Amino acid sequence: MAPNSKLNAKRKAQREATKAPKPRSERRSGEEGGKSETKTLIPIELQQLLLNIFRNSFAERLSVDFGPLLQEVKGHLFNRDFAAAFGKEEYLEMYAARWSPSRALGYLDLFWDLKGDLGFDVEEDGPGTDGSDSVKSRKVVCLGGGAGAEIVALGGLQKLLSSRVVEEKEGEDEKVVNAGKMEVTAIDIADWNVVVENLAKHLTTAPTLSKYASAAAKAANTPFLDPAQILVTFHQQDVLKASTLDMTSQLADANLVTLLFTLNELYSTSLPLTQKFLLHLTSIMKPGSLLLVIDSPGSYSTVTLNGTEKKYPMQWLLDHTLLDQASSNKNERGKEEIASWEKVKEDDSRWFRLDDRLRYPIELENMRMQMHLYRRL
Numbered sequence: 001m002a003p004n005s006k007l008n009a010k011r012k013a014q015r016e017a018t019k020a021p022k023p024r025s026e027r028r029s030g031e032e033g034g035k036s037e038t039k040t041l042i043p044i045e046l047q048q049l050l051l052n053i054f055r056n057s058f059a060e061r062l063s064v065d066f067g068p069l070l071q072e073v074k075g076h077l078f079n080r081d082f083a084a085a086f087g088k089e090e091y092l093e094m095y096a097a098r099w100s101p102s103r104a105l106g107y108l109d110l111f112w113d114l115k116g117d118l119g120f121d122v123e124e125d126g127p128g129t130d131g132s133d134s135v136k137s138r139k140v141v142c143l144g145g146g147a148g149a150e151i152v153a154l155g156g157l158q159k160l161l162s163s164r165v166v167e168e169k170e171g172e173d174e175k176v177v178n179a180g181k182m183e184v185t186a187i188d189i190a191d192w193n194v195v196v197e198n199l200a201k202h203l204t205t206a207p208t209l210s211k212y213a214s215a216a217a218k219a220a221n222t223p224f225l226d227p228a229q230i231l232v233t234f235h236q237q238d239v240l241k242a243s244t245l246d247m248t249s250q251l252a253d254a255n256l257v258t259l260l261f262t263l264n265e266l267y268s269t270s271l272p273l274t275q276k277f278l279l280h281l282t283s284i285m286k287p288g289s290l291l292l293v294i295d296s297p298g299s300y301s302t303v304t305l306n307g308t309e310k311k312y313p314m315q316w317l318l319d320h321t322l323l324d325q326a327s328s329n330k331n332e333r334g335k336e337e338i339a340s341w342e343k344v345k346e347d348d349s350r351w352f353r354l355d356d357r358l359r360y361p362i363e364l365e366n367m368r369m370q371m372h373l374y375r376r377l
Helices: 005-018 044-057 067-078 089-113 149-168 193-204 215-220 244-251 263-269 271-284 314-325
Strands: 024-029 036-041 138-143 182-188 230-236 256-260 290-295 300-305 308-313 341-352 367-376
Touching: 044 089, 044 149, 044 193, 067 089, 089 149, 089 193, 089 341, 089 367, 138 149, 149 182, 149 193, 149 230, 149 256, 193 230, 244 271, 263 271, 263 290, 263 300, 263 314, 271 300, 271 314, 290 314, 300 314, 308 314, 314 341, 314 367
Parallel strands: 138 182, 138 256, 182 230, 256 290
Antiparallel strands: 024 036, 290 367, 300 308, 341 367
16 A cells, blocks of 8 residues: 555545545526526535524524514515615525525525636646645625625535545645635625625534434534635725725725625616716725626616606616726717626526425525626726
């Protein structure tokens, strides 16, 4: 037997016990015209682990009759009274426990499909200071991400990426492999700090076991992620009113900025301020960074021109702002117009369907979304 082979075999067995299951690609039918398309299906075991993170994070809230509280939140949302819906800590926890789990799974499914476009493909940056192979750290800023779906989805992505790196390096003796640290910053107008802290804690600490748990269960009880793999922070901020200094400090070094089910709400709040915000975003984000926008399909916003109201699709307004208005030298005579963004990918209607085998205290829902990905030039 080769030197160190017993030790390597032992380490491999330990990794097998803790790593996330390998994603698999399958053919599944599309939603229209019976067309088939290749989709990467996230292993159900990993999806269940992510649901468990939500369940454990809000165990106290979910252990009592939460029906009346949930109805209060739904009532405020129906009336579009967001200040009331997100004005109490118990409302925020209930919202996150109810709507974020299914979104987190849908986001992870999309992130994994787009991992190459998002810059999350495993790459070697060369030896680290300890002689190991390393992958650069990545910073993701989630605008409107206080409810935690993006945070948990990115935690799941980091788990898959870490496991994938290990698998690619298993044949190498005594090789320490680092998937790189993911820095996730959630920014939201409401004070989601308690929710974000709770989810981050349960991503990086082992679940609490019963005092009657077996020795084997205790030995196998490990955190979903090592704290060194992910750093989660939260900032309460209204992006439509934020100063240039505040925006720059958060976004200037971001590799990826997300607006997931947020942009249409910003348009509804103030279309002019949202257009201004997107142009502001353009001036701050670095070349090569990415902007990912997800929202409900068929979202429209009303524009008033010369006293006449007209509805425009959200994606048209977004493209018009980023691909046209944001261009350098716009409307300057004698100067060539220079594009500030390029559109990398889009999908007008994407479905994510939950597996019937998944278990959660509240019935979760399938989700349908439109997706637009841009790269800063």
